[in-house]
Amino acid sequence: MSSVTNPHDHVFRQTFGQPEVAAGYFRHNLPKELLKHIDLETLERTPDTFVDPELHPSASDLLYTVDWSPARNSGASQGKEKLLLYLLLEHKSYADPLAVFQLLRYMVRIWEKHCGEHPKTTTLPPVYPMIIYHGARPWRYPVNFHSLFTVQEPALLAHLPEFSPVLQDFSQLDDQDIRGGVSARTVLLILKHVFRDDLPERLPEILAQAGEMLENKNGREIIFTLLYYLTEGTGKLDEKTLGTVLENSVHGGGIMQSFLKKYYNQGLEQGVQQGLEQGVQQGMQQGVQQGVVQGELRVLSRLLRKRFGELPEWAEQMLKEASGAMLEVWSERILTAVTLEDVFAE
Template sequence: MPKDDLTPKDPHDRLFKRVMSDEANVRQFIKEFLPKELSSQIDLKDMKLIPTEKVKGYNKYYMDIAVECKIANSKGQLYFVFEHKSYPDPGILLQILSYMAVLWDEQRKKNIPLTPVIPVVIYHGDSSWNVTTHFQGQFDSLNESVKPYIPEFNYVLIDLTRFSIKEIEERAETTPFLAGSLQLMKLVAMQDIKGIMGVAVIAELPKEEKMILFLYLYYTLDVDQRTMQRIVKELGGEEIMPSLAEKLQNAGKQKMLIKLFRRKFGLTSLEEKKILSVNDESKLDAAAEAILDAKSKEEVLKLLEL
């Protein structure tokens, strides 16, 4: 799927993944948003992103990434989880434990030393995070005699609701795309249109990154077309308005085609991704017309191929 494609299904996740796929953004985030006593122990020069899909048997959490790095001169991992629900999810602690257990089991089977995993939860809902930050804290009552036998770990919480827009800008000063993305994530959760139009850093971004952020706003803001155009104009997006309009038109056709497929034939997740990767308007139109009389979905999907 094109890296700038933000579908209505998961725009928050796609923006998070796009921002954090750039190691410069990850380094800046670690340096400026993690606790200093931890970030000072991480070798930012010697780190690499790890696809969590490669951890076999792990029931992937859709909004997570992992970073392999040296922590206090020893090999370790930072496991980032991005939470965008309007309310904090207590199940996040079990999700983190699941990742740790599967990773360590895989390392054990390969007869390699277990590496420490430091979980980092990034939250941008419309209310403050109120879930305990340590595993044992989720039990209603835990007798002192029982505690030694129950797993215990903490996670680092980055609650964007507690950061001001100015503070985000200052902490991500050297990485404008990271700064603009985090600011919009915070403001979108509150549907703060005035605040969004004040995110000045967006005007300085390259066209590609502007497009990514405008698509994100289109799919996450509850505003009419006129207001959306005013936002794009205010944020320095006039030059890409024609391209943005074309992308949005194609996105609407992709969405309609997926609905038609689901009603007539059904769709696998891979087939849906294939449709979402097609940006050729003529192919989308041809497939939408053909599906009405098609006897199998394969003959329609062929029309979408290169």
């Protein structure tokens, strides 16, 4: 993730791009007047992005459709027409004075696409635009479109487009006021504290509240994504600090071991792939074996440095001379070792 230009946008798309996470967020943050008309069980993410290609490094949009029933939960007879409500999420880690204009461009493209797919339509589906913001400073710009015009003459403004997206500035909310399902709330809390010095102190409590996420594969993947975001993506925590932080968490030991194990396995898979490529010229079996050893050595060295700092000469020498079997033993020890000596103990 360290190669990602904007890790904040990346982790937002990786987490809120999952319908169950987004549904948990919408369930707690949409107005009741809207919730009584929609069925979040029908929530579906559209594969399209409406961000300009040149804006991809600095902008991120997520679009969901959901069934809209005009008489839902009202006791009246249901209409036969299936209507759609587009839920547009725009993520910001910095205050953008032209964010409202950016959203309008997305909305126009959504409607253009709709008209292209329904050439005989005479109506447009509604779009509910939301800005999720967690920057280091409070959002200070107006969030209505008319505020962007240089002339504020009412007689002129009456003939210009106007709309106001919903702005949710999580950077200014108390933690207890951040609402959402467990997954969505965990993501939002980490996004809020990522710009703050209190992140190491707050992380154990955040993870403790997210304990139920560890009970299913998807939840564990989200936790892993967030920890990777904090270490590799943003550099806010190194693995050694993360290990210390997680020791103060109810679920810390299990999370840390899972995190390091998956981190290790990813590197090992890369090593195997390199071995397969080498095997084309060197012989398949020999190439795979060399690739596995190289992958283990590279990842183990990286993890050791991130967890214990720069390696002394004796440790470097032991790594160079180690067999594949010994590298595997040391890789397992790093999951529970307290000191560097513990990893290399006889």
